[in-house]
Amino acid sequence: MKVKTIISSLILALNISFIHAQIQIHPSKVDVQLTNTGQSPLLQGPAALNQDGYFVWGGSVVKGEDGKYHMFYARWISGEEHEKFSDGWLINSEIAYAVSDYPDHGFEFVKVVLRGRARDGYPEAWDAQSVHNPHIKKFDGKYYLYHTGSKYPGKQPPGSPGAKLSKRDLVQQSQQLGVVTFDSIEDLLEGNITRYNKPLLSPRTRVKPNNVLNPSPKGTKSLPDNLIVVNPAVVFRPSDGKYLLYFKGNIYTPSWRGVHGVAIGDTPIGPFYPKDKYVFDVKDENGQLASAEDPYVWYHSKSQKFYAVFKDFTGKITKGEPGLAIMNSTDGEKWEQMEQSMFMPLELQLKNGSKVQVKRLERPQLLIDENGLPKVLYAACAIEGPNAKKDGSSFNIQVPLKGEFLE
Numbered sequence: 001m002k003v004k005t006i007i008s009s010l011i012l013a014l015n016i017s018f019i020h021a022q023i024q025i026h027p028s029k030v031d032v033q034l035t036n037t038g039q040s041p042l043l044q045g046p047a048a049l050n051q052d053g054y055f056v057w058g059g060s061v062v063k064g065e066d067g068k069y070h071m072f073y074a075r076w077i078s079g080e081e082h083e084k085f086s087d088g089w090l091i092n093s094e095i096a097y098a099v100s101d102y103p104d105h106g107f108e109f110v111k112v113v114l115r116g117r118a119r120d121g122y123p124e125a126w127d128a129q130s131v132h133n134p135h136i137k138k139f140d141g142k143y144y145l146y147h148t149g150s151k152y153p154g155k156q157p158p159g160s161p162g163a164k165l166s167k168r169d170l171v172q173q174s175q176q177l178g179v180v181t182f183d184s185i186e187d188l189l190e191g192n193i194t195r196y197n198k199p200l201l202s203p204r205t206r207v208k209p210n211n212v213l214n215p216s217p218k219g220t221k222s223l224p225d226n227l228i229v230v231n232p233a234v235v236f237r238p239s240d241g242k243y244l245l246y247f248k249g250n251i252y253t254p255s256w257r258g259v260h261g262v263a264i265g266d267t268p269i270g271p272f273y274p275k276d277k278y279v280f281d282v283k284d285e286n287g288q289l290a291s292a293e294d295p296y297v298w299y300h301s302k303s304q305k306f307y308a309v310f311k312d313f314t315g316k317i318t319k320g321e322p323g324l325a326i327m328n329s330t331d332g333e334k335w336e337q338m339e340q341s342m343f344m345p346l347e348l349q350l351k352n353g354s355k356v357q358v359k360r361l362e363r364p365q366l367l368i369d370e371n372g373l374p375k376v377l378y379a380a381c382a383i384e385g386p387n388a389k390k391d392g393s394s395f396n397i398q399v400p401l402k403g404e405f406l407e
Contacts, residue, residue, distance in 0.1 A: 224261025
């Protein structure tokens with residue numbers, strides 16, 4: 001206990017590392033500079049992925065058979081003639097591909113690899129409108145690109161429960177999960193992928209007090225996969241050979257909050273069967289589930305535990321301020337808060353010695369090394385609140401991490 005106390009004191013005093021049970025993670029400084037190009041401040045440099053004319057958001061990275069690092073990220077068009085940030089990601093998001101020789105900087109755009117199928121002549125497809133939330137995994141030599149897809153179901157009839165919903169909100173309430181598979185990066189770039197006509201996971205309940213598309217029958221009790229399923233995260237469970245698919249749903253008790261569930265499958269493409277119980281289920285002072293989103297989950301074999309990093313809206317899970325929280329689990333289904341529950345605050349330390357407070361740091365994705373330790377954090381970022389903006393002032397930040405296992 002004395003050793004742990006000393007370590008914890010050093011963490012608080014120096015603000016340079018975070019201890020998570022038996023895993024110690026040291027975030028390094030980020031190779032970017034604070035700039036202001038037009039309306040909003042930005043971070044630009046080798047460790048930030050920006051694109052002129054686009055909002056850039058969540059990115060997920062895998063090391064390829066060629067030794068390079070391959071990023072799949074969400075982007076959507078920006079500009080005064082286009083939708084603001086909070087509408088654009090639902091209406092226009094597509095998944096682009098970038099590559100680098102390095103895991104923590106230097107990513108360069110190559111091409112768009114996935115977009116809403118309406119643009120390819122399939123307006124009725126479940127993922128016709130947009131694709132979002134890329135999450136790349138490699139299992140047994142094959143690539144699996146999990147993502148969110150949505151469609152525009154059309155204006156609802158007068159007097160129906162969804163009649164007052166805007167196009168944006170109708171698309172938002174149509175979000176489901178899917179996966180694209182391919183055997184190699186070369187196949188992906190040549191368009192040799194398998195894209196499925198049906199979603200991987202869909203909501204079982206659609207419970208909301210009002211303004212809801214295709215509501216469940218009155219009296220239905222909402223399940224974790226309520227109204228939407230988004231934010232996919234997939235991990236293999238060694239104990240029984242199952243694949244765990246984590247997702248976010250929305251509940252309204254009494255107001256909106258993001259909650260999570262897990263679905264279990266025998267293969268990386270399912271079929272996945274969702275459990276009825278919530279995961280990451282920390283309660284607030286009113287006994288309500290704390291609002292969170294964007295889980296990334298991995299298994300660390302030496303500690304024989306699963307770890308999850310995700311966005312905590314309120315600080316109820318981090319035990320402090322809003323930021324990126326961390327929890328652990330022995331089976332991937334029942335999760336516990338940790339002594340140090342803050343994975344990273346809404347702050348970045350730059351190589352030039354300065355610190356930058358950010359408004360948004362979310363959709364965390366990690367690159368895990370051969371020892372099961374986080375090597376790089378990839379996070380969607382914006383210095384100022386972007387919701388009302390049209391200027392493309394969001395980016396993906398790459399934060400180097402040094403992890404070690406404390407025997």
